[in-house]
Amino acid sequence: MTHVEDELTSQPACWTRAAEEAGRHRDALPSPGERVAVVGCGTSYFMAQSVAALREGAGQGETDAFAASEFPHGRSYDRVVALTRSGTTTEVLDLLGRLKGTAARTTAVTADPATPVTTAADDLVVLDFADERSVVQTRFATTALTLLRAHLGLHSDSVVADARTALSTDLPRGLVACTQFTFLGRGWTVGLANEAGLKMREASLSWTEAYPAMEYRHGPISITTAGTAAWMFGEAPDGLAEQVRATGGLWVGGVLDPLAELVRAQRLAVAVAAARGLDPDRPRHLTRSVILTPDAAETA
Numbered sequence: 001m002t003h004v005e006d007e008l009t010s011q012p013a014c015w016t017r018a019a020e021e022a023g024r025h026r027d028a029l030p031s032p033g034e035r036v037a038v039v040g041c042g043t044s045y046f047m048a049q050s051v052a053a054l055r056e057g058a059g060q061g062e063t064d065a066f067a068a069s070e071f072p073h074g075r076s077y078d079r080v081v082a083l084t085r086s087g088t089t090t091e092v093l094d095l096l097g098r099l100k101g102t103a104a105r106t107t108a109v110t111a112d113p114a115t116p117v118t119t120a121a122d123d124l125v126v127l128d129f130a131d132e133r134s135v136v137q138t139r140f141a142t143t144a145l146t147l148l149r150a151h152l153g154l155h156s157d158s159v160v161a162d163a164r165t166a167l168s169t170d171l172p173r174g175l176v177a178c179t180q181f182t183f184l185g186r187g188w189t190v191g192l193a194n195e196a197g198l199k200m201r202e203a204s205l206s207w208t209e210a211y212p213a214m215e216y217r218h219g220p221i222s223i224t225t226a227g228t229a230a231w232m233f234g235e236a237p238d239g240l241a242e243q244v245r246a247t248g249g250l251w252v253g254g255v256l257d258p259l260a261e262l263v264r265a266q267r268l269a270v271a272v273a274a275a276r277g278l279d280p281d282r283p284r285h286l287t288r289s290v291i292l293t294p295d296a297a298e299t300a
């Protein structure tokens with residue numbers, strides 16, 4: 001079994017633990033009414049998108065999500081939450097350094113208690129039980145999201161049951177053989193759709209796209225045809241499934257909690273990698289975290 005498979009299979013247990021521990025981290029996490037930004041890079045940025053939409057949707061206050069490199073320094077936030085498995089990603093550390101001494105209190109949610117981010121942030125949430133050996137993130141990202149979902153009062157045990165279903169049922173027929181995959185979301189599931197697309201690219205070098213579902217009809221649907229797939233995370237807009245089927249494309253409707261649907265997409269990434277003779281533990285051109293030295297930055 002690859003590290004990725006091993007780690008993605010352990011997600012139900014990690015989510016249960018994160019939900020149990022959420023209360024312990026209340027002081028390090030945003031309070032209702034605070035103006036909040038959630039930041040990260042790669043997978044962590046997409047989880048930030050989901051967290052931001054969930055918090056704002058729960059009426060807990062204005063919440064934005066940014067790639068750490070794109071933080072708008074002209075705006076003021078009460079709290080900035082940085083998601084980073086490695087605790088070493090350059091853009092995240094740079095941002096936390098720039099926020100030191102400003103009005104924004106910072107929190108790092110990370111996997112390793114002994115990395116630079118632990119001194120760069122004011123407050124810390126360490127999810128060491130969800131750390132991973134893989135370059136390709138699966139369980140740390142979804143466990144961090146589960147912790148924040150539980151903090152917002154939005155976690156339920158049914159998500160964990162759905163994740164077990166996602167791990168034990170077959171993938172839709174014909175999906176692994178598709179040549180292109182488009183992932184769609186609405187609200188908090190847009191981040192999940194983005195992450196599903198990234199997972200497929202990282203692990204299986206697949207051509208993937210991801211969009212808010214209502215945007216898909218405004219152009220991207222033109223690439224959908226026989227041999228391609230469109231996968232909706234959460235409830236689909238009226239008529240979209242029929243529209244995709246009419247193109248000859250394979251429609252995959254999300255039947256489980258959208259976070260559990262992401263587990264199915266992670267499994268798809270591993271299955272497509274295997275079908276293409278790729279090792280998901282050795283993704284092309286990627287490292288576990290991106291650390292830019294000044295020399296590298298000059299030549300980048």
Ligand SMILES: N[C@@H]1[C@@H](O)[C@H](O)[C@@H](COP(=O)(O)O)O[C@@H]1O
Nearest residue numbers: 041042043044084085086089289
């Ligand atoms: N290849 C990895 C990505 O898979 C990961 O999502 C990103 C963020 O890493 P971290 O969460 O450790 O900051 O770093 C690298 O780019």
